[in-house]
Amino acid sequence: MANREYDYLFKLVIIGNSGVGKSALLLRFADDTFSENYITTIGVDFRFKTLKVDNKGLKLQIWDTAGQERFRTITNAYYKGADAIVIVYDTTCQQSFDDIEKFWLNEIESYAEKNAELLLLGNKSDLNTKQVQSERVQEYAQKRNMMFFETSAKTADGVEEAFKKIAIKLMAKRDQQVQDKKDRRKQQKQTSLQTKNSSYENNSYVDNKQEDRQQNVNLWQKKGDEKAKESQQCQC
Template sequence: MSNREYDYLFKLVIIGNSGVGKSALLLRFADDTFSENYITTIGVDFRFKSLKVDNKGLKLQIWDTAGQERFRTITNAYYKGADAIVIVYDTTCQQSFDDIEKFWLNEIESYAEKNAELLLLGNKSDLNAKQVQSERVQEYAQKRNMVFFETSAKTADGVEEAFKKIAIKLMAKRDQLVQDKKNKRKQQRQSSTSSQRTEESLTTSDRKQEDEQKNVNLWSAKSTEKEQETQQCQC
């Protein structure tokens, strides 16, 4: 690791209908706690979570947004600068999944960064009254280029694994971006060096041609002088 306490800093925003368990997931992942009684989030809340992956330090800034419509004008501002959007639905509520396509993806397209990664979480997987089938969601996630996990904030199943998965993807994306910038700078330096060499080569060629022309002029002048001397001798 570098002198800082982390090598990567990523911003994540959690969205989804009210009551799907967004706050429970955040507290389970960030603090490893769970409560049956949660107060509905008003506006936004956030937590920091530090972890280590492949000997690299990661710091995640995770924002939990209110699902109620009356708070959406407030929460929309928090999409800006997010590296990943975490979309949560309730596996026991079909409506919460249907609203992803009907509403939440439009919010993402309108307010989130164009290259933000998407993590889709089906929460409350510990409950038996399942309404949303895993196979259907898996196909949907693949079409939408989302990372998909079923999770339970109550039992902690899949929670840490899901956030680590998206963090690893963000790390790889950041590393590739850095490498692309290095390659671009390298190409620019090579192009600049090549142009300089071409210019130097042309300058050398010009000098050579100039010297050759001087030699021709000198030879021509000497020939003229010799002819004049010959003519004078004949006289």
């Protein structure tokens, strides 16, 4: 760890319908830039982001996947090994939110790790033409055990906060996994020691019984020798 610039490395994958602003969110968070020119992601793109959280070095490997169906066979492979899945919808497009339940969750269940964390982002919150109500999404996120934030890649509102919050959750989860592993090793060591001590006590008991039996044999042999000597003495 001392020779690296980070203490934690996590893989994040961004998914969602085409046009919801996945690439814009990634560029805002990773490079703090925004472009009005919309360019469709072809296949996948990725960025690294290194930051400090609670005095710990954190490196995020963030993959931006194409939302178009023709790229699905390519993008599905990138779910594997992801610590968190970032699901993005457009707050001004109801269908982009509805498709989360209709399609994207099935993708996650099919290709993502079973214990991957979920982060739900409602992008384009700076626009006044909102169609998806925040209260409804909040209830949905709680039901699905997702973290939820409304964001704007254009104004940067909520972007850094959202990624930092999921990073903090991943750090705590990783720390707990490490601690659980240490506890299991400690328990296994204690169990092994107890088994060894029990085996030692049992062997000592057996050795003591064998020693007692040997002493009895020696005693009987001694008595037999004494009787034999008495029988050999002259009786005249």
